[in-house]
Amino acid sequence: MCFGVRDAIALALERAQTEPLTILGDLVHNERVLAELRARGIRVAQHPADVETAAAMVTAHGASEKAMIRARERGLALTEATCPLVRVAHRAVARLVREGCHPVIIGKRDHVEVRGLTEDLADFDVVLSEADIFGLRERARFGVAAQTTQPIERVRRLAELLRLRFPVSEVRFIDTVCQPTKQRQNAALQLARQSDVVVVIGGAHSNNTHELVCACSRDCSRVHHVQTAGDLRPEWFAQARTVGITAGTSTPDSVIDEVEQWLLNCAAALPDTPAAGPVLTQHGQLKAA
Ligand code: SF4
Secondary structure, eight states, X not given: OOHHHHHHHHHHHHHHTTSOEEEESOSOSOHHHHHHHHHTTOEEESSGGGOOSSEEEEOTTOOOHHHHHHHHHTTOEEEEOOOHHHHHHHHHHHHHHHTTOEEEEESOTTSHHHHHHHTTOSSOEEEOSHHHHHTOOOOSEEEEEEOTTSOHHHHHHHHHHHHHHOTTSEEEEXXXXXXXXXXXXXXXXXXXXXXXXXEEEOXXXXXXXXXXXXXXXXXXXXXXXXXXXXXXXXXXXXXXXXXXXXXXXXXOHHHXXXXXXXXXXXXXXXXXXXXXXXXXXXXXXXEOO
């Protein structure tokens, strides 16, 4: 779990000790963590209008100033659990706009973090593909930033394509992809190259988990996305000697440990899998089966 998500969960638990708390939106895309928060009396609402407590919390993904003002106007006492690296992205976009650039955000248009980055802007574009770049109209100055969990290669490629598409325009690029995402993506690529099968653990709606699946699929043809150990199937590992495990930034350690244990049991039980075959963790640490 990255420090941004971990700190946000800790803050929610701390605040909920003093008064009833509602989290605005999905703090994490992980059902087990959400169930644990609900068990501590913490509620989740997608809109301020649905909040029934006096206190509410903005998630690690952050929110726009407009959204926070709207929530406060409803009388909510807001706590911000915005990740410091999401704040860096907000500041980068604000700086690009101040310097006269038309903001282009590389990310998913409907993702909560991208909504937070763009809702305060008068004019902007959100792009995710090369086709999106070709759909842009020319501006004198473009300012490019990205959703923090986008793969850095995609971000660099699209920023470069923008320069090629509009050679007369000035294109300024600020790299806002967070360091935990970069490290995890790099580690996942190395892992995929060493593995016969890769298991990616994370929520069904987790963007960085989907990006890990895409990254691993480039170098490994047998990549499976699971939310818990209950999703694993023994037949996925037939003839596999090395299995790689990686996980999205909001996946709890306990879920990862359960998947790893399931795989170790599977390696010992499958007749066509070498019992001595290793299970390889994301950081390349070998664990004997
Ligand atoms: S993925 Fe990166 S930006 Fe998002 S919460 Fe984690 S550290 Fe912060």
